[in-house]
Amino acid sequence: MLNDLLKVPHFIRIGASATTLVSLSLSLKERLLRMAVGWFYLSFYALCFLGLMCIILTICWMQLWHGGFAWDGTILMFNYHPVLMVVGLVVLYSAASLVYRLPRSWVGPKLPWKIGHAALHLLAFILTVLGMVAVFQFHHHSKVAKLYSLHSWLGIVTVFLFACQWFLGFAVFLLPWASVWLRSLLKPIHLFFGVIILSLSIASVISGINEKLFFSLNNATQPYSSLPSEAIFANSLGMLVVIFGLLVLYILLVSSWKRPEPGILTEGQVETRLTVHHTVTWPAGGTVTGLPEGMERLKPLG
Secondary structure: OOHHOOOOOOOEEEOOOOOOOOEHHHHHHHHHHHHHHHHHHHHHHHHHHHHHHHHHHHHHHHHHHHHHOOOOOHHHHHHHHHHHHHHHHHHHHHHHHHHHHHHHOOOOOHHHHHHHHHHHHHHHHHHHHHHHHHHHHHHHHOOHHHHHOOHHHHHHHHHHHHHHHHHHHHHHHHHHOOHHHHHHHHHHHHHHHHHHHHHHHHHHHHHHHHHHHHOOOOOOOOOHHOHHHHHHHHHHHHHHHHHHHHHHHHHHHHHHHHOOOOEEEEHHOOOOOOOOOOOEEOOOOOEEEEOOOOOHHHOOOO
């Protein structure tokens, strides 16, 4: 895979406004790519472990303290709700969001990655809807009031935004009808709401864990305030979900792990010291035959 990345042309445009062309030596490119790829995969594997642990702990919580699962309208049907929401709204949603951070996505056609991004989000949305069905069926069967808590409000808003985000993304970024201008206009909005939805998902899960503990330990022999084993277990799950979400946000925000636009690398993807082998022509028309080392020097003169 590293060899594929090294096939990127040696001449790279830096920044969106300048027309600077620089030539990177192969050894420098290889060093930069190895550093970026190595650190990414360290974070990626840590994220996979955390996501798997979130799912396993949620299943164990429902199985060990709440009797397991059954799709029958009873409390056992409710137990599907936290599991499906953690799997769909947190773990799979995060996986879909990180598709464009995979180093293999940095080169080659973008369409396969778009399809993977949309498919993972669709799977996450389907599981999220099933989780909503589970809790609504339980409330209906048990004659319990619906949509009165802050947790339920957060959840509904999150799922609504998720639905809008997916359909807008599918229509504008996957279907071929949208113009480049429209995609450029909507891309920052799409990215912004992607982060917002992830943050709301984490908040919904955390508030849901807390609400479930309050209900289940309300009349228990050991109240929530005495920190029984279930409270310790579920609180630990909540902390794990928070750590998982923070790591996802970190990976999303590291500019050197973003898929470069065609012919463009961000400053974080290029070492600050470059060897310039060719004449550099600036938009103003001036010509410079040599530049000192340092990305901070790569600016139009005058």
